[in-house]
Amino acid sequence: MTLRELGQSITDRWDAYLTEIATEHVLDWSIGHLVLTFVGGAIGFSLIMGLIGAVVAVAFLWLAPVWKKTGLPATMERLDKRFGPHVAGVFAVVGSIAFFSVLLLLIALLEKMAQR
Numbered sequence: 001m002t003l004r005e006l007g008q009s010i011t012d013r014w015d016a017y018l019t020e021i022a023t024e025h026v027l028d029w030s031i032g033h034l035v036l037t038f039v040g041g042a043i044g045f046s047l048i049m050g051l052i053g054a055v056v057a058v059a060f061l062w063l064a065p066v067w068k069k070t071g072l073p074a075t076m077e078r079l080d081k082r083f084g085p086h087v088a089g090v091f092a093v094v095g096s097i098a099f100f101s102v103l104l105l106l107i108a109l110l111e112k113m114a115q116r
């Protein structure tokens with residue numbers, strides 16, 4: 001299953017759920033059920049975002065030594081001294097966009113190869 005198919009299946013399931021609660025079970029949903037759904041959804045969302053934050057924090061802690069070994073922080077410092085912070089910031093943004101574009105192209109290529 002590709003990422004596109006996974007996203008489409010999630011969207012289809014959500015649309016079916018909304019259609020079901022909006023048409024078939026309108027009279028079953030009381031204010032209490034709506035409040036429970038809202039509170040449960042808020043708690044669930046908070047838990048999921050906390051887990052995602054924890055995973056990202058661990059990933060950053062794991063990648064920090066690697067980032068220092070690449071020499072990019074020293075390069076950015078040299079760019080700041082040579083061109084000023086604004087031009088160095090533009091270089092950083094353009095470099096980040098280029099890096100993620102190449103990364104996404106590689107992922108798309110891998111997805112295309114996996115479909116064959």
